[in-house]
Amino acid sequence: MSRPLSDQEKRKQISVRGLAGVENVTELKKSFNRHLHFTLVKDRNVATPRDYYFALAHTVRDHLVGRWIRTQQHYYEKDPKVLLGASWMEEADDWLRYGNPWEKARPEFTLPVHFYGRVEHTSQGAKWVDTQVVLAMPYDTPVPGYRNNIVNTMRLWSAKAPNDFNLKDFNVGGYIQAVLDRNLAENISRVLYPNDNFFEGKELRLKQEYFVVAATLQDIIRRFKSSKFGCRDPVRTSFDAFPDKVPGVPDSPSAHQAWDVTVRTCAYTNHTVLPEALERWPVHLIETLLPRHLQIIYEINQRFLNVSGGGLGWGRCCARLLPQASRHRREGCGFKEFYELEPHKFQNKTNGITPRRWLVLCNPGLAEVIAERIGEDYISDLDQLRKLLSFVDDEAFIRDVAKVKQENKLKFAAYLEREYKVHINPNSLFDIQVKRIHEYKRQLLNCLHVITLYNRIKQEPNRFFVPRTVMIGGKAAPGYHMAKMIIRLITAIGDVVNHDPVVGDRLRVIFLENYRVSLAEKVIPAADLSEQISTAGTEASGTGNMKFMLNGALTIGTMDGANVEMAEEAGEENFFIFGMRVEDVEKLDQRGYNAQEYYDRIPELRQVIEQLSSGFFSPKQPDLFKDIVNMLMHHDRFKVFADYEDYIKCQEKVSALYKNPREWTRMVIRNIATSGKFSSDRTIAQYAREIWGIEPSRKRLPAPDENI
Known part of the structure; x- marks a missing residue:
């Protein structure tokens, strides 16, 4: 048992989102000044309020890093999501104009995402060739838990071009053409919810959604194959469609195995009852943008037809019906016909807030x-x-x-x-x-x-x-x-x-x-x-x-x-x-x-x-x-x-x-x-128990001003 802390010692303690630990105020001041002077290269006499905020953010992030690194040994790059720009109204709101001191770029984990191209059928199976490649570069943001000494990671993706500058075009006056590839690639993560009332907007929306899915899925598989994940743990992620998990030969034993893994790995949740909110993509758009995936979607549809006698329909691919045919659990509302077919797979969870x-x-x-x-x-x-x-x-x-x-x-x-x-x-x-x-x-x-x-x-x-x-x-x-x-x-x-x-x-x-x-x-x-x-x-x-x-x-x-x-x-x-x-x-x-x-x-x-x-x-x-x-x-x-x-x-x-x-x-x-x-605590605990088979822990560390 350690001795009780004096009032003066308690006042010197710093808590970040309930993380246990004692920091000396003097050391934090030194860290703040170090970031102000050396990270931001600013003197106190000329620093702006934004400079002070960035210096403080870097100081707090330093405090989190110890827990962050140790957490990553078990939950490395958990809960990946997408980072997209923001333009909802008539004026753009540039979220990253001044940078984000909380995020850490991870270019070493950049992944390729493919679009367009064509499908070749060979003796080894179907191959997706002649594609356009966009790079998905991850950015990690620490997310501290509440009094549990764990800092997880929110992974955000940014679209980059493989060759973002063409010097040859630039040297002959083609200044716009020189950066065209970069701009086309970065459009994917430039604007959140672009207008999709015209073809180019629909195509960009589908690109955005597939970009997140493809980058996230590759990242999960990479981590799954490493020793950091146990092979039996289900993996939770937030994408809707998982067709590129199915390998190239639909009737091969590996295809059947992949289908079984897909169904047992993925669950689906839906939070809308409005028909127009359930995305439907024209088949010709998917055929152009993701030709191999359309073939696999047809295979998923056929598998479902063989079981149910019904199908996903023709002319449009409904992104919210596709998961119904390929999930071990479904949560939320809607889809009466699917419920009647497989009622044991449906559950409902009341939403919550933190x-x-x-x-x-x-x-x-x-x-x-x-x-x-x-x-x-x-x-x-x-x-x-x-x-x-x-x-x-x-x-x-x-x-x-x-x-x-x-x-x-x-x-x-x-x-x-x-x-x-x-x-x-x-x-x-x-x-x-x-x-x-x-x-x-x-x-x-x-x-x-x-x-x-x-x-x-x-x-x-x-x-x-x-x-x-x-x-x-x-x-x-x-x-x-x-x-x-x-x-x-x-x-x-x-x-x-x-x-x-x-x-x-x-x-x-x-x-x-x-x-x-x-x-x-x-x-x-x-x-x-x-x-x-x-x-x-x-x-x-x-x-x-x-x-x-x-x-x-x-x-x-x-x-x-x-x-x-x-x-x-x-x-x-x-x-x-x-x-x-x-x-x-x-x-x-x-x-x-x-x-x-x-x-x-x-x-x-x-x-x-x-x-x-x-x-x-x-x-x-x-x-x-x-x-x-x-x-x-x-x-x-x-x-x-x-x-x-x-x-x-x-x-x-x-x-x-x-x-x-x-x-x-x-x-x-x-x-x-x-x-x-x-409370979202109750919601998440229900998801953990009833869908993912995980027993949540309610262990909580004492507050920093409490005697440990």
């Missing part, structure tokens, strides 16, 4: 208030939050939770004023909907409520309304016209509402640009109300709703996706539930959805649609939102009007409860206390 990032890191005030009541063990065992149910009527705890929420709102209000130049009332109800912009997410339903509330304020300016700040954030796919029009509508509504002196600070509408994790870490702790309003039966699960619940926001939502399980945990009386259930949607589909019926019957809805049609929110372009109106009136697959009336009434209940801060906070506490099920 409490370390989505509570302890982003909401330290709330994490501390919770720890004062039930201790810190909940951080790695989120089910312990149920202990908070005994504090629902504790006046001191109610005050503490409300105080933390108000502090978070004040911080976010200051952030909005600084970054968006928008002043909001921090005492207003923060009504938040942040997620991908899509028709099924029904940001349009939120917009209709905002306009309805605006009209009510204008009609009765002297009436008291609960102040409300509506914030909508998210990104639209580059080729998704309707999603981009929804964003334009949100901003147009904000331009009118936010500048109307009659409304004042009773209603504000803000579109949160460039929604991302770092912004989510600010807005989620400040949220009062979480909007989860997709049409029942369209959301597979979702995790944003869980983050809001854990951080003390109440949910208004349909019985869709994870909302169902969240309501079961917290009790429907602690949720604002509205709208059709799945069975109601099915009945409406059978009867036939007619938007005109709701338009004629509900005066407030009719007024809103007339405002959109007349250009009230776009006076310079009166027809700007005609596509939205036409969609809502004539071909709305997600039935916005059908839930409008119930949604408006439910929002009135929200406002009524918000006028009673004590009861509101008591409901918040109940939601926090029952959010333990939605």
Whole structure:
């Protein structure tokens, strides 16, 4: 037993993400200065804030390296993923403009990835020849565990050209041609989710996905053949299709063995129920880009036909149906026909979020208030939050939770004023909907409520309304016209509402640009109300709703996706539930959805649609939102009007409860206390046990300030 540490010694200890170990503060300062002076070549008097950040990052990475190296002896290059550039909206967001001090280039493990070419059939089997080669260069980022002395690696891939500069072309003035090969190769990892509304975009998307698969698969096989992996351990990775595991001769014994290995090695998970989200590639595109793989896909299809009497179809290759024929386990939703064929292979796992990032890191005030009541063990065992149910009527705890929420709102209000130049009332109800912009997410339903509330304020300016700040954030796919029009509508509504002196600070509408994790870490702790309003039966699960619940926001939502399980945990009386259930949607589909019926019957809805049609929110372009109106009136697959009336009434209940801060906070506490099920620790443990046959370890090291 070592002696207890003095308070002075404890203050000198440094902890990085719960890694055990004691560092002398003086030594860390020396390391910081060394990186500033020698790694970055900067003097303190001229260093910028970014230089200080990079020096600090290098210092912290040094702290992790010892655990990282020892971890790699067992889990070397674990969990490979892809690094792609970023351009979601109309302006590119260059993630790597200033470099990334956390990642380590590993050019010694660069791998070739082949495209195009042709297939030759020889006596030894089929050969893929005359291909174009792109190099996949790995970058490793350390990912520390929580108090387990393990630092795993996230492997990221960047596309490089084998010959990135043609000096001959350059010397004769062909400057563009000299770097053409490099640019074509690097396009693969230049932009995340490129527009695929045209052939070149579709081809680039398929290139990106195959690039990740091919590089990852080669890397796994290389490591599998080394002595660092046991031959019986299943390997978990995140790609969908695995056809290039099957060797060249489909009917040879080695082919049958490879098929057996493929099925036993791979599992498949699906997290969407929308048909358009299930990728389908034209056969002629695969035939051109990956000719040998198309032959193997045909062989997989034939094997499945022999077993089931059904097939994958012709004309298009569905990337989400292919794995159904080649997996030992399938998790998620959809694929009823495959379930009926092999029900024993299907499982369901409730999604989860990590409490370390989505509570302890982003909401330290709330994490501390919770720890004062039930201790810190909940951080790695989120089910312990149920202990908070005994504090629902504790006046001191109610005050503490409300105080933390108000502090978070004040911080976010200051952030909005600084970054968006928008002043909001921090005492207003923060009504938040942040997620991908899509028709099924029904940001349009939120917009209709905002306009309805605006009209009510204008009609009765002297009436008291609960102040409300509506914030909508998210990104639209580059080729998704309707999603981009929804964003334009949100901003147009904000331009009118936010500048109307009659409304004042009773209603504000803000579109949160460039929604991302770092912004989510600010807005989620400040949220009062979480909007989860997709049409029942369209959301597979979702995790944003869980983050809001854990951080003390109440949910208004349909019985869709994870909302169902969240309501079961917290009790429907602690949720604002509205709208059709799945069975109601099915009945409406059978009867036939007619938007005109709701338009004629509900005066407030009719007024809103007339405002959109007349250009009230776009006076310079009166027809700007005609596509939205036409969609809502004539071909709305997600039935916005059908839930409008119930949604408006439910929002009135929200406002009524918000006028009673004590009861509101008591409901918040109940939601926090029952959010333990939605920890990613539980999800991952279920995957480990039920799919990969691994028993997870819950061993945890003491914190650095605890006596070991």
